[in-house]
Amino acid sequence: MADFRSKADVPFLIILAMSFGMCLVVVTAKLERFAHSPHRRDGSLIFLVVGDWGRRGAFNQSQVAFQMGRIGENLDVDFIISTGDNFYDDGLMGEHDTAFEESFTKIYTAMSLQRQWYSVLGNHDYRGDVEAQLSPVLRKIDSRWLCLRSFIVNAEIAEIFFVDTTPFVDMYFNDPEGHTYDWRGISSRKDYIGNLLMDLETVLRESTANWKIVVGHHAIRSVGHHGDTTELVEQLLPILQDNNVDFYLNGHDHCLEHISDQSSDIQFFTSGAGSKAWRGDTKGLNRDNLKFFYDGQGFMSVQLWQDVLQILFYDVHGKVLHRWSTSKQPHLAI
Numbered sequence: 001m002a003d004f005r006s007k008a009d010v011p012f013l014i015i016l017a018m019s020f021g022m023c024l025v026v027v028t029a030k031l032e033r034f035a036h037s038p039h040r041r042d043g044s045l046i047f048l049v050v051g052d053w054g055r056r057g058a059f060n061q062s063q064v065a066f067q068m069g070r071i072g073e074n075l076d077v078d079f080i081i082s083t084g085d086n087f088y089d090d091g092l093m094g095e096h097d098t099a100f101e102e103s104f105t106k107i108y109t110a111m112s113l114q115r116q117w118y119s120v121l122g123n124h125d126y127r128g129d130v131e132a133q134l135s136p137v138l139r140k141i142d143s144r145w146l147c148l149r150s151f152i153v154n155a156e157i158a159e160i161f162f163v164d165t166t167p168f169v170d171m172y173f174n175d176p177e178g179h180t181y182d183w184r185g186i187s188s189r190k191d192y193i194g195n196l197l198m199d200l201e202t203v204l205r206e207s208t209a210n211w212k213i214v215v216g217h218h219a220i221r222s223v224g225h226h227g228d229t230t231e232l233v234e235q236l237l238p239i240l241q242d243n244n245v246d247f248y249l250n251g252h253d254h255c256l257e258h259i260s261d262q263s264s265d266i267q268f269f270t271s272g273a274g275s276k277a278w279r280g281d282t283k284g285l286n287r288d289n290l291k292f293f294y295d296g297q298g299f300m301s302v303q304l305w306q307d308v309l310q311i312l313f314y315d316v317h318g319k320v321l322h323r324w325s326t327s328k329q330p331h332l333a334i
């Protein structure tokens with residue numbers, strides 16, 4: 001009969017405990033973290049947000065890029081966030097796909113946009129070679145580029161959590177249109193999503209930043225063509241609500257929109273209007289909590305001070321379409 005308290009088992013139990021502890025460390029260390037200090041003396045943070053753009057300049061991509069350059073200069077932005085669908089129609093074919101330079105390097109040419117770009121993947125990116133889009137080879141071609149699946153940017157007054165949302169969406173695992181997706185990095189979808197949500201919950205809970213921002217490609221709430229993403233409403237939204245996230249940024253619907261959460265202070269901002277737009281099939285424009293919706297091209301800016309947040313949406317001419325701001329007490333250092 002086995003005696004669990006026998007001396008011979010003790011080293012085994014220690015090893016078991018140690019490896020369990022190490023597993024926990026590995027799991028929580030998975031979200032790579034980047035530090036990006038704002039460059040203004042007052043510590044304020046300013047960035048632009050654009051999504052769904054890479055079409056070699058077509059569908060007003062170049063016009064949006066030009067206005068981003070102009071507004072980016074006025075605001076003196078720290079960086080640019082891309083909400084995904086970076087390269088149409090099917091992501092990149094490889095590390096040396098010319099679409100990278102033709103849709104990115106040669107389009108966003110303004111001086112003010114020669115800053116770091118932080119990008120997530122969209123469903124169209126998953127239709128190409130995902131590993132290529134994540135590859136450091138692209139950073140050698142254009143040092144502004146940084147695209148990872150899920151990661152964190154610590155910008156002092158704000159912490160920004162980038163989430164890989166495509167694997168959440170059931171439809172892509174049995175695509176009615178027959179598209180194929182590059183799931184090489186996601187051997188077990190269930191584990192991938194489970195670990196990601198667990199990691200995200202931990203880092204959000206531990207964050208002491210004054211502003212907590214989450215970025216994904218797919219909308220949680222939208223009245224555009226695709227509407228709400230039910231998988232994210234069910235699995236991601238509760239974590240954001242429980243951890244005082246200020247706002248969620250996404251693309252996917254080719255529009256600009258602002259919706260408030262019904263049961264928390266979270267704001268949902270869609271900036272997915274970097275090129276092709278004007279889909280014309282919006283629904284639910286009378287939805288409660290819909291603050292703004294624009295079907296055409298454009299982008300948004302985010303300005304954060306310790307106690308104030310200001311969001312602006314711009315159209316293809318650089319005209320401000322919607323402005324929203326809020327304030328809160330700054331965190332006191334403990």
Ligand SMILES: *[C@@H]1O[C@H](CO)[C@@H](O)[C@H](O)[C@H]1NC(C)=O
Pocket residue numbers: 059060276277278296297316
């Ligand atoms: C480009 O933008 C203008 C102004 O909003 C719009 O009238 C035009 O339809 C857009 N072109 C395309 C191809 O979307």
